Amino acid sequence: MQRIIILGGGVGGTLVANLLARKLHAEIDRGRVAVTVVDATGDHVYQPGFMYIAMGAEREQSLRRAERGLLDRRVELVVGDIVRIDESRRAVELGEGTRLIYDYLVVATGSRILPEAIAHFNEEAHHFYTPDAARRLRRALDAFTGGRIVIGIAGMPYKCPPAPLEVAFLIDSELRDRHLRDRTEMHFCSPIGRVFTIESVSEMATPVFVEKGIEVHTFFNVDEIDPEQKLVRSLEGEELPYDLLILVPPHKGAQCVIDSGLAPSSGWLPTDRETLQVKTAPDAPDGTKAPRFPNVYALGDATDLPLSKAGSTAHFEAPVVAERIAAQVRGVEPEATAGTYTGKVMCFFEIGGGKATVLQFDYNHPPRPPKPNRFWHLGKIVFNKTYWHTVPKGRV
């Protein structure tokens, strides 16, 4: 019996499990292979919908489904807290003392937000990275009658890089519809020297900020929030007063991978950019490659790859992980193309006013976003609605 354990039942973990069940169905049915997903809640959550809760267009109930219902019947689901991975003994320890032994391990534990890492964040700043926070932001927007809105990013990397820009554009549209825009100053703060990490996307988005009258502040790394003066200060020494403050919270990888010594304090697992095998350490600055664990893979938000932390990234990584593990189980070489991740990502990007564009790229081809239009906006809406029947089940 060869045991494949997948940690995390989000986008990446669920898709890898279903693809493995499909590829190895004969081996599983004969009792030679077992595929197990371990997840803390047993619920699968569609996080991109959180932004639409904040925009008043989505309800939390539509964004949560039982993980069991999304998994192939050949996949076992264990609900429990992963506490530690002991790679030397090929064991995973769960909170209640259970130990699971593996031959192959897939780490798809995603990322977590740490608003508490910045003093006064929880009392003063809004965000949309949990359903509760998104509902709270919705209530604040409903009560808003004009003033200064500051939207910023309080730590990189974070999930869904376009999200804070999309929120700025969608709030601008909403305030125009509510005839409040001329009573509102909007400010967008970016920690780097442009509005978006990828240059071609920045070139597309910068004129949109200008057109919408949203003032951009570059090199604004959030340092502290002053609740008395209602000011947010940057490490670079800039101060911005706010009436409504919206900040992407700092993110880290899962605590269990840090505690297992597999990732540094950031929690992002050193990961091979093509094979998605976890490395014993990041590669050296001179390019010397660190050894890979042959049987441990990571995908999705959990990796340290310099790519968007996006469901789309996990979606395109999952077939590579499944191909490589299925080949190892059968003792053959993985198919070269199917077993190599090229850095493919595809994300919709809302511009407001019922328009969107799309970012499609890989390691060698930067995105060339098309002119925003209604088609891509509708594409995002349709994708959000059909997600449950497509991505986790491996149907696209």
Ligand SMILES: Cc1cc2nc3c(=O)[nH]c(=O)nc-3n(C[C@H](O)[C@H](O)[C@H](O)COP(=O)(O)OP(=O)(O)OC[C@H]3O[C@@H](n4cnc5c(N)ncnc54)[C@H](O)[C@@H]3O)c2cc1C
């Ligand atoms: C507001 C918002 C908007 C977004 N918009 C988009 C978008 O438009 N497009 C896009 O592609 N992506 C978007 N994303 C990002 C996307 O949701 C994530 O990148 C994606 O879910 C990552 O998939 P994953 O499998 O790596 O992790 P996740 O889907 O987060 O799954 C991780 C799983 O691991 C489990 N887990 C973690 N730690 C433990 C533990 N110790 N014990 C047990 N279980 C554990 C969790 O319970 C969870 O089920 C958005 C995210 C947010 C928050």
